[in-house]
Amino acid sequence: MIPWRGRKLRFLIATIFATGLVSSIPASGVLAAESGKAPTIADLVSKAKKETTLRAQWGADTLDGGPGLKKIVAAMNKKYGLNLQPSFTPGANMQGMMAKITREQAAGQPASSDVYFGNPQSMLQAMEHKPLTPIDWRALIERKFLAEPGFDPIVPGDIGVAMASTLVGVIYNSNLVKGSDIPRKLDDLMNPKWKGKIASTPYAAGFREFAMPELLGKEKIVDFVKKYSKHIGGLIRCGEMDRLTSGEFLMLALACGDQEVNIAERKGIPLGYAIMQDATISHTRYGAVPKNSRAPNAAALFIAFLHTAEGQKLMWDIDGLDFHLYPESNQKKKLDAAKAKGAKVVISSPQWLNKNKHYDDTQKELEKILRGEAS
Amino acid sequence: MEAVLRMPRQFAIRLRTSPLLLSLALAPMLVILVMVVALVWISFQTGVVGTPKATYTLKNYTDILGDPFVLKVVWNTLIFTLATTFTALALGLPIAWLTERTTLPGKGLVYTIMTLGLLIPGIYTAMGWTFIAHVRIGFLNRWLMDVFALEQGPINIATPVGMGLVQGLNLTALAFILTAQMFRAMNPSLEEAAKIHGMSFVGTVRRITLPLAFPAILAAMIYMLTIGLATFDVPAIIGLGNRIYMLSTYVYLKANPPDSGLPQHGVTAALGTVMILLALLLTWWYSQVLRQGHRYEVVTGKGYRPALLDLGRWSVLAWGLIALYFLATKLIPLLLIAYAAFTPYLAPPSWEMLGKLSLAGFYNLNWDLFWRGLYNTVLLVITVPLITLLLAFSISWLIVRSRSRMRYVLEFGAFLPHALPEVIMAIGALLLALFVLPKFIPLYGSVWLIAIVYVISRLAFATRALNSSLLQIHKELEEAAYTAGLSPVRTSWRILVPLLRPTLMSVWIWSAILVYRELTVAVFLISQESVTLPAVIWSYWFSGAINEAAAVTLLMTVVLTPLILVFWWFGRRQLMPES
Numbered sequence: 001m002i003p004w005r006g007r008k009l010r011f012l013i014a015t016i017f018a019t020g021l022v023s024s025i026p027a028s029g030v031l032a033a034e035s036g037k038a039p040t041i042a043d044l045v046s047k048a049k050k051e052t053t054l055r056a057q058w059g060a061d062t063l064d065g066g067p068g069l070k071k072i073v074a075a076m077n078k079k080y081g082l083n084l085q086p087s088f089t090p091g092a093n094m095q096g097m098m099a100k101i102t103r104e105q106a107a108g109q110p111a112s113s114d115v116y117f118g119n120p121q122s123m124l125q126a127m128e129h130k131p132l133t134p135i136d137w138r139a140l141i142e143r144k145f146l147a148e149p150g151f152d153p154i155v156p157g158d159i160g161v162a163m164a165s166t167l168v169g170v171i172y173n174s175n176l177v178k179g180s181d182i183p184r185k186l187d188d189l190m191n192p193k194w195k196g197k198i199a200s201t202p203y204a205a206g207f208r209e210f211a212m213p214e215l216l217g218k219e220k221i222v223d224f225v226k227k228y229s230k231h232i233g234g235l236i237r238c239g240e241m242d243r244l245t246s247g248e249f250l251m252l253a254l255a256c257g258d259q260e261v262n263i264a265e266r267k268g269i270p271l272g273y274a275i276m277q278d279a280t281i282s283h284t285r286y287g288a289v290p291k292n293s294r295a296p297n298a299a300a301l302f303i304a305f306l307h308t309a310e311g312q313k314l315m316w317d318i319d320g321l322d323f324h325l326y327p328e329s330n331q332k333k334k335l336d337a338a339k340a341k342g343a344k345v346v347i348s349s350p351q352w353l354n355k356n357k358h359y360d361d362t363q364k365e366l367e368k369i370l371r372g373e374a375s
Numbered sequence: 376m377e378a379v380l381r382m383p384r385q386f387a388i389r390l391r392t393s394p395l396l397l398s399l400a401l402a403p404m405l406v407i408l409v410m411v412v413a414l415v416w417i418s419f420q421t422g423v424v425g426t427p428k429a430t431y432t433l434k435n436y437t438d439i440l441g442d443p444f445v446l447k448v449v450w451n452t453l454i455f456t457l458a459t460t461f462t463a464l465a466l467g468l469p470i471a472w473l474t475e476r477t478t479l480p481g482k483g484l485v486y487t488i489m490t491l492g493l494l495i496p497g498i499y500t501a502m503g504w505t506f507i508a509h510v511r512i513g514f515l516n517r518w519l520m521d522v523f524a525l526e527q528g529p530i531n532i533a534t535p536v537g538m539g540l541v542q543g544l545n546l547t548a549l550a551f552i553l554t555a556q557m558f559r560a561m562n563p564s565l566e567e568a569a570k571i572h573g574m575s576f577v578g579t580v581r582r583i584t585l586p587l588a589f590p591a592i593l594a595a596m597i598y599m600l601t602i603g604l605a606t607f608d609v610p611a612i613i614g615l616g617n618r619i620y621m622l623s624t625y626v627y628l629k630a631n632p633p634d635s636g637l638p639q640h641g642v643t644a645a646l647g648t649v650m651i652l653l654a655l656l657l658t659w660w661y662s663q664v665l666r667q668g669h670r671y672e673v674v675t676g677k678g679y680r681p682a683l684l685d686l687g688r689w690s691v692l693a694w695g696l697i698a699l700y701f702l703a704t705k706l707i708p709l710l711l712i713a714y715a716a717f718t719p720y721l722a723p724p725s726w727e728m729l730g731k732l733s734l735a736g737f738y739n740l741n742w743d744l745f746w747r748g749l750y751n752t753v754l755l756v757i758t759v760p761l762i763t764l765l766l767a768f769s770i771s772w773l774i775v776r777s778r779s780r781m782r783y784v785l786e787f788g789a790f791l792p793h794a795l796p797e798v799i800m801a802i803g804a805l806l807l808a809l810f811v812l813p814k815f816i817p818l819y820g821s822v823w824l825i826a827i828v829y830v831i832s833r834l835a836f837a838t839r840a841l842n843s844s845l846l847q848i849h850k851e852l853e854e855a856a857y858t859a860g861l862s863p864v865r866t867s868w869r870i871l872v873p874l875l876r877p878t879l880m881s882v883w884i885w886s887a888i889l890v891y892r893e894l895t896v897a898v899f900l901i902s903q904e905s906v907t908l909p910a911v912i913w914s915y916w917f918s919g920a921i922n923e924a925a926a927v928t929l930l931m932t933v934v935l936t937p938l939i940l941v942f943w944w945f946g947r948r949q950l951m952p953e954s
Contacts, residue, residue, distance in 0.1 A: 107809040235618055372444075
């Protein structure tokens with residue numbers, strides 16, 4: 001017989017292990033369509049009632065970070081009669097978070113973020129590594145998308161759905177860059193007066209798409225970025241607007257989109273935005289549910305909610321983003337205006353990136369050049 | 376290595392009846408061993424590491440050793456580490472000398488300032504110095520540009536030397552602590568003899584003081600080189616955005632790619648293995664210096680009285696140096712962080728911006744995240760020192776009291792964490808939790824994973840402090856307790872713990888402070904559930920939300936500093952009767 005003290009110790013150890021194991025088991029699988037049927041909003045609401053917390057991890061500026069998540073979840077709770085608690089932790093950029101979720105899935109761990117918010121590049125990564133849950137998004141989302149030739153908002157394999165778009169260009173400190181100094185073309189960025197004073201991104205945002213044959217082509221962009229890498233002062237992430245307002249850098253070129261400037265204009269923050277005459281891209285933002293999400297139903301509901309008119313308005317209010325495939329969209333107006341000016345515009349999507357077999361290699365080459373690892 | 380006391384046979388036999396102590400002593404050794412083995416194992420893998428799909432290869436090593444960019448990173452790290460060590464010693468050594476060997480007034484205040492220096496997290500100084508001396512936004516640069524009509528700021532901290540300067544300011548307090556004791560114990564008879572023979576002050580310092588102090592200075596230098604090699608916070612805050620990479624930040628980027636790549640765990644582990652070898656080499660050198668220290672023994676028995684140099688009016692200059700240090704590392708960074716926390720968006724200080732200061736940043740803060748960070752930080756501050764003490768006591772007791780050869784293994788194992796850079800321990804723990812342990816112990820994403828690494832990384836310091844104190848307690852007291860029928864555990868609790876209380880308190884307080892300010896391990900192991908306050912600051916900073924980072928830094932300072940100061944005050948009270 002085990003002595004009482006020993007039994008207590010064993011019970012304690014067993015309890016600790018059991019608690020740890022239970023808390024670490026992801027609730028995935030609940031979302032998967034039962035009997036082959038696609039889940040409906042009612043299904044998700046019913047199952048999401050058992051998921052008490054919606055954990056989210058992405059850049060602190062994305063969807064306005066913690067305060068933004070709180071507002072969205074509060075609106076969701078009200079609309080669907082839920083009592084979900086939001087839990088936000090600032091995380092890596094979209095590709096970085098995709099890498100983290102993929103790593104966690106490979107290791108059989110729960111995802112750091114129950115819901116994933118990404119870009120075409122990260123969705124392309126997801127198409128390769130398959131860490132996201134396939135969901136019949138077209139059936140789940142209650143509104144109809146406007147038609148956009150050559151662009152499908154659903155990621156192949158139903159692993160994600162587009163929910164916002166934003167135009168790629170240059171963001172600048174409007175107190176320090178004014179009038180004719182505002183760049184209109186890529187070559188304007190090479191003005192010697194900007195040497196060491198402008199920043200780019202470590203993931204070659206914009207340039208990686210500009211290098212595609214439909215836009216400016218690889219040869220021209222690689223050549224430009226080689227010179228540009230020696231011209232810039234550093235690398236910052238899209239969203240690091242404090243580093244522009246502080247004057248640490250005068251411009252971010254190319255930025256991921258214009259959403260920060262949309263917000264800055266309302267708050268009187270000195271940021272301006274310019275689209276390059278050479279070309280522009282409409283960057284798409286995607287929502288998805290990791291296979292190892294601990295709240296997959298709440299996550300899917302979160303994405304579906306952001307597609308409602310109420311969700312789109314909320315997203316515009318908190319993050320300056322909405323989806324150009326909805327008629328009331330502010331981004332649609334901007335995109336239409338850019339097209340009307342005759343700019344070469346491409347809607348970026350993982351399908352479009354995947355068309356170019358050398359896209360991945362080109363991006364890696366551009367990233368290496370920008371980091372200073374290759375000349 | 377401490378001498379080992381001999382014990383009577385019947386006493387030694389009792390050791391074998393204390394498996395609890397032995398288990399406690401061996402547990403951390405096992406964790407260290409598994410961590411290092413996992414790191415080395417994964418360093419030879421590519422593909423999906425830690426799984427049967429992995430391919431075994433030397434490619435990770437050939438890749439890093441043949442990559443000119445890695446060589447550049449190593450070169451940057453070398454310059455940064457040397458600049459760090461030089462700056463820390465250039466400031467810490469004179470302040471230690473002034474405090475211990477001169478009539479400088481207000482020595483208690485100097486000790487308080489320097490202790491605060493250890494308390495303040497490195498991330499705080501790094502953020503503050505970005506606002507002070509960044510080539511474009513640093514107010515010092517802007518002032519110099521205005522005064523001398525320069526086109527560009529003359530000071531650039533976004534270089535390996537600049538970052539070394541900032542990290543050196545961070546480590547000045549440590550350099551002070553490491554060398555003050557040596558100056559206190561130094562016999563001044565040789566200096567007095569030199570004075571009688573007409574040697575000048577500078578000549579005496581050059582030919583007598585510095586050679587006598589050399590082993591302690593060299594030991595402090597090697598200790599700081601080891602720290603500099605793996606420092607993360609300053610290179611991350613200042614260097615990453617400016618494309619200046621050190622080994623620690625390079626490892627971080629390989630584990631958390633900012634671009635389109637997947638984490639390169641094999642390469643990370645290979646870099647970690649190389650860093651362990653470098654750190655082991657430095658640690659071996661450190662131990663050699665300490666062993667040869669007896670050749671420079673300078674305390675000569677009971678008649679020893681350290682003579683103090685009368686500073687006279689030079690005290691003003693001495694205090695000027697200390698005040699400058701305080702301003703540069705504490706006050707000005709704090710003021711600039713406070714300014715950033717209250718601004719609606721980050722912009723250089725101006726009358727216009729001062730008019731826009733408000734509490735909006737705090738109102739919009741993610742308070743749920745802050746409370747989670749605070750909860751985890753407080754949890755770690757309470758538990759890590761206690762567990763560290765429990766394990767360190769078990770190890771030290773066995774090392775000092777046991778006759779078994781096993782004690783040498785324990786002593787080596789307890790010292791090993793000193794040679795393992797925290798960044799490498801964090802990577803080892805991450806890989807272990809992700810790929811080796813998940814089926815047995817679900818530690819990934821848990822605050823206990825961070826706690827384990829913290830405990831192990833503080834074990835070397837705690838064990839060495841306890842070894843020295845245990846050697847001073849004669850075994851007769853324990854033998855008397857055994858004769859009276861007390862078990863080894865009760866003997867430890869009733870006899871040794873009360874006698875060791877000053878050392879235990881001191882180790883507890885310093886471990887708590889180090890846990891409070893620690894960033895490197897937390898950054899690598901951060902998750903929704905295990906986020907700590909320094910990691911919250913880092914997350915905000917790294918996401919570009921500098922105002923929020925500043926607000927949390929200010930709150931962290933306000934909320935936790937009184938707590939730590941109470942610990943510190945209590946510890947000093949405990950130490951006073953014995954000191």
